[in-house]
Amino acid sequence: MRPDDTHPMDELLRSYLDHKAAEPRSQILANKVLNKVFAKDELRVSGRAIWRKALWFSGMVAAVLVAFLGGLYLTPVHANPETIVKNAMRAHSILVDRLYLVETRTEPSNRSNKSSWASTPRINYLWTRGNCFWVQPGQHSNDWALGRNDADELWLALKAGNGVGIRMPLNEVPEPVRLTAEMLTMRIEKLLEEVLVDFNLFDGEASAGTHLILATPKVDSAISSRVQSVLLEVDSVSKVVRRVVVERVNQGRPVAQVTFKLMKTGVQPEGAYSLEGHLNADSMIVEGRENPAVIPFFLRFFQYREPRSKAS
Amino acid sequence: MCDLGNIASDKISMEVLEAWVRLNTGPALAYAYSLVRNHHTAEDMVQDCMCRLIEKKDRYDLIADGRKLLFRSITNACINFTTRLRLVTGLDEDEGWQKSLMDVREAAPESKALGKEMEQKIEEGLLLLTFEQRSAIQLKVVGATTEEIAKALKITNNHAGVLVHRARQSLAKHLAPVMEEQIV
Numbered sequence: 001m002r003p004d005d006t007h008p009m010d011e012l013l014r015s016y017l018d019h020k021a022a023e024p025r026s027q028i029l030a031n032k033v034l035n036k037v038f039a040k041d042e043l044r045v046s047g048r049a050i051w052r053k054a055l056w057f058s059g060m061v062a063a064v065l066v067a068f069l070g071g072l073y074l075t076p077v078h079a080n081p082e083t084i085v086k087n088a089m090r091a092h093s094i095l096v097d098r099l100y101l102v103e104t105r106t107e108p109s110n111r112s113n114k115s116s117w118a119s120t121p122r123i124n125y126l127w128t129r130g131n132c133f134w135v136q137p138g139q140h141s142n143d144w145a146l147g148r149n150d151a152d153e154l155w156l157a158l159k160a161g162n163g164v165g166i167r168m169p170l171n172e173v174p175e176p177v178r179l180t181a182e183m184l185t186m187r188i189e190k191l192l193e194e195v196l197v198d199f200n201l202f203d204g205e206a207s208a209g210t211h212l213i214l215a216t217p218k219v220d221s222a223i224s225s226r227v228q229s230v231l232l233e234v235d236s237v238s239k240v241v242r243r244v245v246v247e248r249v250n251q252g253r254p255v256a257q258v259t260f261k262l263m264k265t266g267v268q269p270e271g272a273y274s275l276e277g278h279l280n281a282d283s284m285i286v287e288g289r290e291n292p293a294v295i296p297f298f299l300r301f302f303q304y305r306e307p308r309s310k311a312s
Numbered sequence: 313m314c315d316l317g318n319i320a321s322d323k324i325s326m327e328v329l330e331a332w333v334r335l336n337t338g339p340a341l342a343y344a345y346s347l348v349r350n351h352h353t354a355e356d357m358v359q360d361c362m363c364r365l366i367e368k369k370d371r372y373d374l375i376a377d378g379r380k381l382l383f384r385s386i387t388n389a390c391i392n393f394t395t396r397l398r399l400v401t402g403l404d405e406d407e408g409w410q411k412s413l414m415d416v417r418e419a420a421p422e423s424k425a426l427g428k429e430m431e432q433k434i435e436e437g438l439l440l441l442t443f444e445q446r447s448a449i450q451l452k453v454v455g456a457t458t459e460e461i462a463k464a465l466k467i468t469n470n471h472a473g474v475l476v477h478r479a480r481q482s483l484a485k486h487l488a489p490v491m492e493e494q495i496v
Contacts, residue, residue: 009480012487014453016434017339026338029355033333033362038326094375096331238328265331 018095019270027267081201081213084234089192091239097268100126100186101138106256126185126260132273133185144301145278146181154181156301157278165275166297168288177298186260188241195230198223209236226250328375333362336379343383343450346438347390357393361385380455387447387464394443430490437486441479448472449479 020026079087102124123138134147145157148170154177155167170178195201198221204212213232217224226248233243244260271277275285288294337358344354365374365382372381438446444465451461462472 007480009449009483009487010453012430013434013449013483016431017342017450017453018335019431020338020342021335023338025351026341027334029341029358030334030337033337033359033366034330036359036363037329037333037366090375091328094328094331094335096335238326240328267334 021267079211081203081211081215082196084211084213084239085192085196085201085232087239088232088234088241089189089196092188092192092241095130096265097127097129097272098188098265099263100128100260101263102126102135102186103259103261104256105258107254125263127268127272128186128188129268129273130189131187133187134273134278135185147273147275147278148181148185149274154178155275156298157275157283158301159278163279163283165279165283165285166288166294167275167285168294168298172288174295174299186244186246186258188244191230191244192241194223195232197221199230204231210234210242211236228254329366329369332374332378333366336382337362339379339454340382340386344386344390346435346446346450347386347443348393349439353393357386357389361389377455380451380460383451383454384456384460384464387451390443390447391465430487433487433490434483437483440486441482445475445479445482448475449483452476 102122104122104124124135125138126133126135130150131152132148132150134145136142136145143159145159147155147157149155149167152170153167154170154173155165157163157165173181195215199215199217202214202216204214211232211234213234215230215232217227217229228247228249230247231243231245232241234240235242240262242262246258246260248255248258269277279285286294286297340358340362341354344357345351348354348357361382365372365378365385369378372378438450441449444467447465448461451464456464458469458472458476461476462469465472465475467475
């Protein structure tokens with residue numbers, strides 16, 4: 001048998017097994033396991049509290065004696081920023097659904113911000129799972145959703161009436177739309193990879209329970225033309241990235257500050273990252289590969305959406 | 313029993329642990345069910361194996377190897393269960409496969425969605441395999457090496473390789489009509 005003996009059936013079976021995670025029966029059993037795990041832990045903590053105090057006290061005495069007699073100078077262990085980012089990558093390598101609140105503050109003075117998105121700070125909700133994401137508006141309406149599926153396609157669902165959906169491969173999406181979509185969304189695993197390779201990392205002022213890391217692009221990196229800095233707030237216990245602030249630039253001028261704040265982890269329904277998951281059976285779906293009108297449609301949605309809604 | 317030992321001062325956080333449990337319960341349950349063909353027994357086994365694994369999580373890299381270890385532990389539990397069943401009832405657990413196949417067909421009503429149809433076909437395809445083939449192929453897809461499969465099933469490496477190969481062939485044959493429809 002060859003060392004790398006993968007087979008098409010393996011991938012199919014793997015997808016089948018992964019798919020089982022979202023089933024109600026599985027989640028009920030997962031809840032049972034978790035309840036048991038956490039309940040046992042609480043019992044253990046309360047039952048051993050006295051012993052723990054005694055151990056803690058004797059441990060403290062021993063530590064003081066060791067420090068005094070041995071002349072040791074104990075300093076707290078301090079992880080460097082690279083290690084913190086690597087730990088965060090590991091924590092985020094699990095394919096779970098994460099909900100981020102995304103606040104976008106565009107820079108009105110920048111002439112590239114002609115779109116309606118620039119007028120006010122925007123709040124959106126972003127669900128991510130690996131490379132897939134979907135965004136829904138957080139203010140006033142719930143009439144659209146934007147996402148990227150596991151086939152690297154960007155889709156837009158407009159829910160008014162019977163609903164209309166458009167979808168096209170990400171590499172065929174026009175540049176302004178791609179950039180706006182990129183600004184509104186975040187693939188945390190990719191961002192952390194980029195931060196490790198293309199950025200200089202600095203320790204920020206950490207508050208209790210969190211590490212703060214400021215990342216600025218290396219001078220010769222390609223990303224320096226798009227991003228001025230990234231601020232990462234990483235939970236020191238869970239290693240999960242709690243907050244990300246990205247300062248975006250274009251040709252040296254500020255474009256926007258985008259803040260991603262982790263709200264929760266959870267399980268999204270199957271199909272949440274696909275266009276069909278946001279439309280009903282009667283909705284019309286237009287594929288960008290087949291219909292060139294999709295491109296101006298995408299552009300209109302991002303650039304002229306708000307003036308149009310005011311007029312109506 | 314599920315004594316969690318030192319969970320509060322763990323290397324991985326509660327949040328990560330919860331995510332791990334949520335992501336692996338379903339696959340583990342599907343695996344256990346494919347081996348014992350009884351939902352209640354499968355659920356008990358998964359719950360027990362997960363708790364035991366979590367209890368010892370400081371000894372392993374749960375994120376990297378957890379699923380593989382969980383599947384191996386379920387394999388052992390299922391082998392013990394089926395051996396006991398044979399001793400008590402004198403029945404071979406494979407004798408129940410036809411009933412299980414009927415259960416799968418009844419549980420999943422005819423659906424237009426190909427995804428559902430494929431899922432049902434995979435379940436049927438797994439039930440058509442022998443116990444060892446089902447174990448071997450599923451251990452393989454969660455990352456076990458041929459040696460690890462052989463160790464889990466207490467067979468030789470060559471035998472493990474043959475089981476994986478035959479399971480793939482059998483599944484491919486069973487799924488071919490659905491896959492052709494998908495391509496058309």
